[in-house]
Structure formats: structure tokens, C-alpha cells
Amino acid sequence: MDKILKTTDDMLDFLSTKNIKLGTYDDNKVSQFLTDNTYFFKLISYRKNFQFNNGQYYHLSFDTLVDLSNIDMRLRYMLVHFCLDIEHCIKTKLLNEITFKTEDDGYSFLAKYIASNNNPSKIKQKILTQIKRTNSKLYDKHHAQLPLWVVMECCEFGVLESILAFYLASNPNSALIKLNVNRIEAGDNNISLLSYVRNIRNKAAHNSVILNSITSKSGIILDITRANSLASELVIKAKISRQVRRKRLSISTIHDITTTLAIYDTFIESETMKKRRYKELQDFLKRAQREKELYVQNDEILSVYRYFNQITNYLIETL
Known part of the structure; x- marks a missing residue:
């Protein structure tokens, strides 16, 4: 125009x-x-x-x-409404799988996810900032040692997407594997089908x-x-x-x-x-x-x- x-x-x-x-x-x-x-x-x-x-x-x-x-x-x-239902559903299924079907707990898995990033300190700070902004009480209680459920509760959709992609990359038998994106298509990015949602x-x-x-x-x-x-x-x-x-x-x-x-x-x-x-x-x-x-x-x-x-x-x- x-x-x-x-x-x-x-x-x-x-x-x-x-x-x-x-x-x-x-x-x-x-x-x-x-x-x-x-x-x-x-x-x-x-x-x-x-x-x-x-x-x-x-x-x-x-x-x-x-x-x-x-x-x-x-x-x-x-x-x-559709997107919020999906977000809640995927968070629940992911947390349950990690808790009950892997050798990790919410603490060790999250530590591995953070360490896998190109800039671990930056991604950790991003997560902490989102938690503090969303729920200051949870931040005060857990910021020294982060459990995965707090991150799921407080962080933005993009963090869920990245965590899910990281999990699926090493858990091909997951019930969530249909959300995986072909790695050639994904390149070096941690993405899943949730990126389209x-x-x-x-x-x-x-x-x-x-x-x-x-x-x-x-x-x-x-x-x-x-x-x-x-x-x-x-x-x-x-x-x-x-x-x-x-x-x-x-x-x-x-x-x-x-x-x-x-x-x-x-x-x-x-x-x-x-x-x-x-x-x-x-x-x-x-x-x-x-x-x-x-x-x-x-x-x-x-x-x-x-x-x-x-x-x-x-x-x-x-x-």
C-alpha cells in the first residue's frame, strides 16, 4: 500500500x-x-x-x-481452546512418562536438557525468568534445584516444545513419538510437531x-x-x-x-x-x-x- x-x-x-x-x-x-x-x-x-x-x-x-x-x-x-487442551495433555503425558517409565526423575532429566543446549547458562536463566514471572512462590522454593514439573507449570509453550523434542530424540518408543519431526527437516533445531500448534x-x-x-x-x-x-x-x-x-x-x-x-x-x-x-x-x-x-x-x-x-x-x- x-x-x-x-x-x-x-x-x-x-x-x-x-x-x-x-x-x-x-x-x-x-x-x-x-x-x-x-x-x-x-x-x-x-x-x-x-x-x-x-x-x-x-x-x-x-x-x-x-x-x-x-x-x-x-x-x-x-x-x-484446542491449543490449551493439547498443551495440558502433552505436559501430562510427558511428565508421566519421565516419572514412571524412564530411569530419570524430573530433576536429572531437566539437568540433562539444560546441559544439552549450546548455551546452558542462557537457557537456564530463561527458564528461571519465566518461572519467576509466572509464579514467584514456586521460584523462591525451587530455583536452586529445578524439578521438571515446575518448568512445565510455569514456562512458555516454546520451552515445552524444545523439551519434548529433546526427550523424543532419545526415546523412540515413547507414546508421544508421533510428535517427532524428521531430523533432516528439523536440522539442528529442537522442534516437534508442537511447533505448528x-x-x-x-x-x-x-x-x-x-x-x-x-x-x-x-x-x-x-x-x-x-x-x-x-x-x-x-x-x-x-x-x-x-x-x-x-x-x-x-x-x-x-x-x-x-x-x-x-x-x-x-x-x-x-x-x-x-x-x-x-x-x-x-x-x-x-x-x-x-x-x-x-x-x-x-x-x-x-x-x-x-x-x-x-x-x-x-x-x-x-x-
Whole structure:
């Protein structure tokens, strides 16, 4: 966007110049909406999903941008629940494995993890800082000798991800091994499939837009070899065609959401929790269709909807 848009008139002029229709809005309603609900640059980011030629967008209106922003808000709230459930589940399973199925305890394992890092003192200080910020009482009691459960309780998602990757590298028989990432792909980084969950969790928790990058026009395109086995297994079981799943999983945002759903379905054992979350997913997709006439000319968005609807139907049917 070359021109600096400072006033409502500038923003309305941008919409007009780019052929973005006002739809059911008029100038005053657009101004009021931007004042009360969101900021212009966030709202128009959804335009990237639509056809753009010769400096103009096609089949796009202000109504569509508003609808996508509302759908996106609901998506973020829903995905936070999925991610928090996964975080709790993986922490519990990891702690139980180390405690009951290995020769380590929470102290010796954590010491080995810290020592394995390129800069042990730096990673230890990072962990201590996160614990102190989260729970000062636990910090005061345990900072001299750290148990793993305190780290799990207090530290950020990225620390869990790194600890899990370290554990899986030397425990190939772990029940969590499906979260492992091919080491050639991972390179020298301690990552697991939780890295894709973290991508979604961070966007949702920080209230960042998600639906502005869900088509080949807008999203980051991945090398399809990055489509991990859990995500691939899920879409195959959902009977999504090879052509569709290759296209959808090559888009970073869709790949990460699909992986999150696959991890959820694989590792969450509570049928009650699954029913609740899958019902939320089903209700979200129903809401996404409420203004479906706004998208009839956008085959890619419709295809994304059908993709997740098919996955959701599979998840519900298999409960």
C-alpha cells in the first residue's frame, strides 16, 4: 500500500480505487465501523484472498471484509481452546512418562536438557525468568534445584516444545513419538510437531488475523514435503482427494490448523472433551456459511470451507 491512509476519506478512496464495493454500507457506516470495531489495516488484510488484477479486486465488498473479520474472531477464540487442551495433555503425558517409565526423575532429566543446549547458562536463566514471572512462590522454593514439573507449570509453550523434542530424540518408543519431526527437516533445531500448534496458538492468543492467509493468493506456500504424517493421516482418513490435500496442506496456515486438529484427535483421550471441541468446530463452520452469498465467486475460499467441513464431519463421525 503506497499511500499513507490517515483519514476516513483516505480509506474510502482506497476502497474505491481498488474496486472494493461498500455493499450494504455507506460512507458513514464504514467510518463508524472502523471507529468502533477494528482498524482499517487489519480489516483490509483479508482482501489478499480475492482475485486481484490491474490494481483492482474482484467480487469483494466491505461486507465481505467485515464478515471475514467476525469469522476470524470466532476462529481465534475456538483455536485457543484446542491449543490449551493439547498443551495440558502433552505436559501430562510427558511428565508421566519421565516419572514412571524412564530411569530419570524430573530433576536429572531437566539437568540433562539444560546441559544439552549450546548455551546452558542462557537457557537456564530463561527458564528461571519465566518461572519467576509466572509464579514467584514456586521460584523462591525451587530455583536452586529445578524439578521438571515446575518448568512445565510455569514456562512458555516454546520451552515445552524444545523439551519434548529433546526427550523424543532419545526415546523412540515413547507414546508421544508421533510428535517427532524428521531430523533432516528439523536440522539442528529442537522442534516437534508442537511447533505448528505454537504457530496457531500465538496467532490466536495475540489476536492476530488468521483468515488473511488461507488461499494460494494470500498464504505462505510450503514445500509439500513438510506435510507431516499426522496431518496427512487425518486428511486421508477424511477421504479428501490427493489433489485437494496437496494443495491445501501446501498453505502454511491450513497446514498448521490441520496439524493442530490431527494432534488433538490423536492424543486427547477424553471423549467428552472431544465432543465439546468438535461441536464448537461444527458450530463455527455453520457460522462461516451464514453470509455464503458473499463468497460464491471465490472458488478457493469455498474449497477451504469444504476441506475443513469434510475433516470436521470425519472427526464427529468417529467419536
